[in-house]
Amino acid sequence: MTMKTAIVTGSARGIGLATTRLFLREGWRVAMVDRDGDALEKASSELDNVVPILADVSDPEAVKDVFSQSLKEMGRLDALVNNAGVADFGPIEETDFVRWRRVMETNLDGVFLMSQEATPALKESRGAIVNIASISGLRASTLRVAYGTSKAGVIHLTKQQAAELGEYGIRANCVCPGPVRTKLAMVVHTPDIIAAYHDAIPLNRYGSEEEIGEVIVFLCSEKASYVTGQIVASDGGFESTGVGLPALRQDET
Numbered sequence: 001m002t003m004k005t006a007i008v009t010g011s012a013r014g015i016g017l018a019t020t021r022l023f024l025r026e027g028w029r030v031a032m033v034d035r036d037g038d039a040l041e042k043a044s045s046e047l048d049n050v051v052p053i054l055a056d057v058s059d060p061e062a063v064k065d066v067f068s069q070s071l072k073e074m075g076r077l078d079a080l081v082n083n084a085g086v087a088d089f090g091p092i093e094e095t096d097f098v099r100w101r102r103v104m105e106t107n108l109d110g111v112f113l114m115s116q117e118a119t120p121a122l123k124e125s126r127g128a129i130v131n132i133a134s135i136s137g138l139r140a141s142t143l144r145v146a147y148g149t150s151k152a153g154v155i156h157l158t159k160q161q162a163a164e165l166g167e168y169g170i171r172a173n174c175v176c177p178g179p180v181r182t183k184l185a186m187v188v189h190t191p192d193i194i195a196a197y198h199d200a201i202p203l204n205r206y207g208s209e210e211e212i213g214e215v216i217v218f219l220c221s222e223k224a225s226y227v228t229g230q231i232v233a234s235d236g237g238f239e240s241t242g243v244g245l246p247a248l249r250q251d252e253t
Contacts, residue, residue, distance in 0.1 A: 003049075005074040006220060007031045007066070009057050009114060010084030012039035014182050015132065015216075018209035019081055022217045024049055031070035033057065033084070057084045057110030067117050077121035079220035082111040082154075083132045089143040100146045107150035111157060115172075119165065126169030128220045131158045132212075135178045135235050151176070155231055162229030171228035173219045178235025181206040202237030 006023050010016040012034035020030045024047060031051040034040040044052035051073045055062040071077065085107045088099060111131050122129065136144045137151030154174065161172035179185065179197045185206070189197070198204050215234045218224055233239045 002076070003027065003029050004078040005029045005031070005070075005076055006079040006081060007033060007070055007077060007114075007118070008081040008083060009033045009110070012036050012043045015177065015180065015209045015212045016081070016083040017043050019083065019213035019216045020047070020050065022210070022213045023220075026217060026221070028078075029074055031066070031074060033066055035084075056106075057082075057114055058105035060113055063110075063113045063117050066114070067121070071121060076125055077118060078125045078127045080114060080118040080122065080127070080129050081132070081216055081220070082114050082129070083216075084110055085132065085134075085150075087147060089147060090145075091143060092145045095145050103146040103150050104153075107147070108153045108157070111154050115157075115161060119168075119170070122165075122170045123168045127171075128224075129158075129161055129165075129170065129172040130216050130219045131161075131172070131174045132216070133158075133174050133176045133231070135176050135233060135239055138176055138231070138233060138239050158231065159229050166228055171219075171224070173224070173227060173229070174231045175212065175215050175219070176231060176233045176235065176239070177207065177212045178233065178238040179206045180212060181208055197238075200238060200241065201235070202241055205236065207234060207236055 006028055008016050008020050008030055011020045011032040023030050029049045031053055032044050033053045033055050035056045037054050040052050044050050053066050053069050055066045086103055088103050115129055131154050133154040134151040136148040137155045158172050158174035212234050
């Protein structure tokens with residue numbers, strides 16, 4: 001049986017690394033793409049059946065090199081996971097055009113470039129694209145004018161991909177993580193922020209990187225063979241509750 005293969009961007013840490021490990025557990029081979037060379041080397045050195053590729057997904061020429069390297073090493077492509085992204089938060093009036101473009105070129109342009117370059121190989125395998133957006137692409141929040149808008153663009157791009165590529169058997173879906181317990185989040189989020197998130201999320205907790213990865217790997221698998229064009233909020237119910245009134249959910253006994 002031919003080993004299935006995936007490309008995962010932003011795979012040196014966080015959700016991308018967790019997703020890579022889950023693919024490997026399922027018997028896949030993974031091309032790990034990241035622009036942080038030190039982190040990529042460390043992460044890939046601890047894993048088998050991976051091909052580390054140092055690249056910036058916002059650079060069209062670098063993206064072409066990603067596919068020439070990965071296809072040379074792995075021979076085929078069954079799934080592309082567009083996970084690479086930058087989180088830059090700030091007020092609208094302090095977000096100049098340089099800052100705006102820095103977010104857009106990785107979060108949105110990178111998804112477009114990687115997906116476009118992957119399409120010929122995915123046509124051959126009738127494979128899958130999974131784009132990683134964010135709950136911030138589904139609901140507006142303060143300080144996320146560039147980040148949230150970029151992720152909303154990813155959501156619509158996913159629907160466009162599903163509509164246009166379905167005739168080739170390519171499925172395209174999008175995962176929107178809610179608050180996730182990453183090392184960075186736990187450093188940046190104050191106790192007040194953590195408590196507020198817990199109150200606003202119906203499951204009353206942050207998600208884990210592995211929980212998001214499980215959804216991604218499922219959407220790339222044959223188990224999701226009739227699922228395309230879907231936006232999956234893996235967020236503990238955060239998006240469904242809107243503003244929410246946590247006090248009304250508390251047990252009064």
